[in-house]
Each structure stands twice: as structure tokens, then as C-alpha cells.
Amino acid sequence: MISAIEERRSVRQYTDRPVPRELVQQVLQAGILAPSAGNRQPWKFLVLGEKAKTELLAAMQRGLQQELDDPMLGDSAQTVQNARHTLSIMQAAPVLVLIHYPAGRPLTEPLDAAGRVREICDMQSIGAAIENMALQATALGLGSLWIGHTFWAHRALQAWLGRPGELCAVLALGWPAKNSPPRPRKDFDDVVEWLD
Ligand SMILES: Cc1cc2nc3c(=O)[nH]c(=O)nc-3n(C[C@H](O)[C@H](O)[C@H](O)COP(=O)(O)O)c2cc1C
Numbered sequence: 001m002i003s004a005i006e007e008r009r010s011v012r013q014y015t016d017r018p019v020p021r022e023l024v025q026q027v028l029q030a031g032i033l034a035p036s037a038g039n040r041q042p043w044k045f046l047v048l049g050e051k052a053k054t055e056l057l058a059a060m061q062r063g064l065q066q067e068l069d070d071p072m073l074g075d076s077a078q079t080v081q082n083a084r085h086t087l088s089i090m091q092a093a094p095v096l097v098l099i100h101y102p103a104g105r106p107l108t109e110p111l112d113a114a115g116r117v118r119e120i121c122d123m124q125s126i127g128a129a130i131e132n133m134a135l136q137a138t139a140l141g142l143g144s145l146w147i148g149h150t151f152w153a154h155r156a157l158q159a160w161l162g163r164p165g166e167l168c169a170v171l172a173l174g175w176p177a178k179n180s181p182p183r184p185r186k187d188f189d190d191v192v193e194w195l196d
Contacts, residue, residue, distance in 0.1 A: 011143025014174030030136030036125035063153025083149035104166030143176035
């Protein structure tokens, strides 16, 4: 097994040690090398500076409250609680990379079958890019956290971003403050079927 695959963990506590820009560039380069449907490379990676980070965190806070007051994602109160915890992790993370999907249609807009297939393929491509970045971070000794809780603050984050497309995820990066144990995985035989 490739060692970064075995060693990668979701890291939720980081030290204050800054991450050199050159290492962030190496992580982003790993994302750029990911495969993508039709070689569309349907991603943009937005690396946040201090001002942008402060604004994003404030927008996420507003968006989570909006989701509680006027839910867009159904019965979301418990997830908003979890998302508030993720927000505190983001606050303490030295580097935040937004993963943006410029061709993305608004979440609430219906899609026909062809549109769904295109979006599903683009999301697989973006997932490959995020995983490449997480693995490269591990190989450099960095920790990372793949964050999807931003969806529970989607409206405020989209308004803050102010550009067409959809925010799909955030990748937090930093030096791990402690070793995280591996999280359990389903048994091999529960997820693998060999078809004759
Ligand atoms: C699409 C996606 C979204 C995720 N969103 C969050 C999140 O918002 N907050 C969080 O703490 N972890 C998040 N995670 C991390 C998962 O909880 C984690 O990958 C899983 O529990 C397995 O643990 P491991 O990554 O250490 O192997 C996310 C992971 C993925 C792939």
C-alpha cells in the first residue's frame, strides 16, 4: 500500500507553526494532477489570506444561523451543531483552501439527466483532486481536513464569494498537533463483491 494512503488522517488540531507557501503550492500541484472527466479540470482552488479567512468564517457563522432559522437542508439542527465544531477547527487551521466549482449550477436548481451526469462526473473529478491534495499533504508531514460542513452555510458563503458556481468543499492544512488514531472501516467483505 502507498504509505500516504495508510497514514492520512483527518486532522482537527494544528500547531501554530506556519506552513511555507512552497509546501502549499506542492499540495495544490497534486490537486492539479488529478484525473478529470473529459479532462475538464472543473476546479478552482482559492487559498485564503488573513482578510479573506476572517470574512469567510464570519459568513459561515451567519450561514449556519440562517440554516437554523430557515432550513434549506431539511432537518439540519444537529448537523448545524456539528458544523459549528468544524467552524472552530477552520478558525484554528493555518491554511484554508476553498474548492470551487465554477460550472456548478445553484443547489436548488433542478437538473435534467444529462446535467446530473455531468455534475456527478465533475464531483468525482473534484473528489480525486481533493484526495490527491490530502495525500500530498500527508507525504509532506502536513495534516489536512476535508470539509463539507460549509454546505450548511451555503447561502451566506455563496453571497460572500460573489462569483458564479458552487463552493464544494474546504481543505484545511497545517502541522498536526497530535497523532490521530485511524477511524474504523467497514469489513472488506461488506463492501466488496466479486461478480462471476
Ligand atoms: C466529502 C467529505 C466531507 C467531510 N466533511 C467534514 C467536515 O465538515 N468536518 C469534519 O470534521 N470532517 C469532515 N470530513 C472528514 C470525515 O469525517 C473523515 O474522513 C472520516 O470520519 C474518516 O476519518 P479519516 O479521514 O481520519 O480516515 C469529511 C470527509 C469527506 C470525504
